[in-house]
Amino acid sequence: MIQALSIFFVLITVSTFYLFSKAIGTDIYSKWLRKILVVWLILQAAISISGFYAKLPIDFPPKIFLLGILPALLFIVFLIFTKRQWIDSLSLKNIMFLNVIRVFVEIALFGLYIVHLAPKEMTFEGHNFDILVGLTAPIVVYYGFVKSTLSSKILLIWNILGLILLLIVVG
DSSP states (O other): OHHHHHHHHHHHHHHHHHHHHHHHOSSHHHHHHHHHHHHHHHHHHHHHHTTHHHHSOTTOOHHHIIIIIHHHHHHHHHHHHHOHHHHHHSOHHHHHHGGGHHHHHHHHHHHHHHTTSSOGGGSTTTTOOTHHHHHHHHHHHIIIIISOOSOHHHHHHHHHHHHHHHHHHHO
């Protein structure tokens, strides 16, 4: 089961990278971002394969936050403040559709819970309702961009709620 979950996580990562690559386009910033992301993913894979994350107590997120999440968040903030024109040129529709990946992440987290490698609180059986964002993403994208019946205010609210649900899980 653990080996299957590992393969599932790799497939999620590759799918996310593919969808993200489609969403960001092909200009020079996008090409550099892809290269940085590949290096980041290889680094995270090496840390994971070394067993570093597995050796941590399940209730000890600070090292995971410092090594796995904080650098990525700082990089995103850097991009927002230094490459605003590039950020504004990205396809909001494709980026919002990326949220579909959350469904598969939640399934994988549930699998980790079943084999006692993640707490119940990280799953949809616990306090993690992040799966709702993934399930509603195709609907929001369809009505927001294909049918154009959702206002930008509704799309913003949906995104903010999605971030809040993510922060509840991470925090």
